[in-house]
Amino acid sequence: MRRTLVQRITRWMRGVMLNHMPWMITCREFEDFILAYLEGDLPEKQRFVFELHLRVCRDCRDYLAAYRRTIEVSKRAFEHPDAPVPKSVPEDLITAVLAARRK
Amino acid sequence: MAGSILSRAVGATRRAFAGTLPKPLDCQGFARLLPAYLSSGLTEWQRLAIEVHIKQCRRCRQDLLASSSGKPPRRPFPLWLRRLEARAALQARRGDCFDSPIDGLLPAFDGQFCRVGVSPRSTRPGSIGYSEEGLRNLVTSFAEQLPENYRIVWQLCDIEDMSISEAAEVLDLTEDSVRLRLHKARAALTTLCLPLLERQR
Numbered sequence: 001m002r003r004t005l006v007q008r009i010t011r012w013m014r015g016v017m018l019n020h021m022p023w024m025i026t027c028r029e030f031e032d033f034i035l036a037y038l039e040g041d042l043p044e045k046q047r048f049v050f051e052l053h054l055r056v057c058r059d060c061r062d063y064l065a066a067y068r069r070t071i072e073v074s075k076r077a078f079e080h081p082d083a084p085v086p087k088s089v090p091e092d093l094i095t096a097v098l099a100a101r102r103k
Numbered sequence: 104m105a106g107s108i109l110s111r112a113v114g115a116t117r118r119a120f121a122g123t124l125p126k127p128l129d130c131q132g133f134a135r136l137l138p139a140y141l142s143s144g145l146t147e148w149q150r151l152a153i154e155v156h157i158k159q160c161r162r163c164r165q166d167l168l169a170s171s172s173g174k175p176p177r178r179p180f181p182l183w184l185r186r187l188e189a190r191a192a193l194q195a196r197r198g199d200c201f202d203s204p205i206d207g208l209l210p211a212f213d214g215q216f217c218r219v220g221v222s223p224r225s226t227r228p229g230s231i232g233y234s235e236e237g238l239r240n241l242v243t244s245f246a247e248q249l250p251e252n253y254r255i256v257w258q259l260c261d262i263e264d265m266s267i268s269e270a271a272e273v274l275d276l277t278e279d280s281v282r283l284r285l286h287k288a289r290a291a292l293t294t295l296c297l298p299l300l301e302r303q304r
């Protein structure tokens with residue numbers, strides 16, 4: 001797990017680039033926009049900046065892939081309509097959901 | 104000359120995000136928002152900014168403790184803050200870092216705000232090697248590790264396929280806080296699912 005000096009310097013330089021170069025955002029900022037990006041809610045400019053980060057940052061690319069896979073996997077796990085819901089969902093919430101659906 | 108072009112471009116990037124990015128609070132901003140915080144009159148983002156700031160700034164934490172002990176606010180701050188203090192002390196001793204049950208499962212960043220600790224090199228779509236029932240049990244056990252506020256939002260949006268506005272209506276929350284919780288829940292589940300996704304390399 002110990003990183004070599006070269007790897008550490010490279011990583012540091014990448015950090016400087018993400019923090020200071022124009023049109024770059026940090027991974028922390030990227031994280032805040034993932035949901036809006038997947039929902040298609042990002043305005044064009046922000047989407048451009050988001051996708052630019054995705055191009056330069058392998059960690060975020062891998063992370064976003066895993067994030068998407070997790071959503072798929074959890075949807076797949078419950079795709080059968082009769083699948084039991086996870087326990088500890090309050091009864092009144094289920095009632096509220098059913099009521100909202102019937103509207 | 105080159106410097107001014109660069110700084111203008113940086114400014115433009117920041118401005119493009121200014122509407123949506125929660126700005127980090129400084130001590131002055133904290134003092135300005137404090138009264139509204141005590142009367143629970145803040146948006147989710149502002150509250151988050153306050154909570155992030157008091158986690159980092161001991162002086163403001165003490166300010167908040169002092170100002171909330173006089174008049175009882177809607178949420179039990181003193182107790183909550185004391186827990187925060189206790190947890191901070193524990194953290195310092197253990198050398199690890201988590202603030203609420205879900206924080207330990209959220210992505211981590213280094214001092215330059217770069218992501219750390221992601222490893223799945225390929226998470227190719229395809230079968231994952233579990234039956235639907237096995238997968239359901241696994242995901243259920245993961246979901247049960249999430250705090251209830253997060254799990255419920257995740258369940259409504261990702262499992263029941265509700266839209267964010269529908270979930271907000273059912274749960275009587277703002278859409279922003281549904282978004283925030285949904286994202287955190289998904290991020291925490293991603294952390295828990297990583298070993299599962301790595302299996303199919």
Ligand SMILES: [Zn+2]
Nearest residue numbers: 027057060218
């Ligand atoms: Zn990144």
Ligand SMILES: [Zn+2]
Nearest residue numbers: 129130160163
């Ligand atoms: Zn402060």
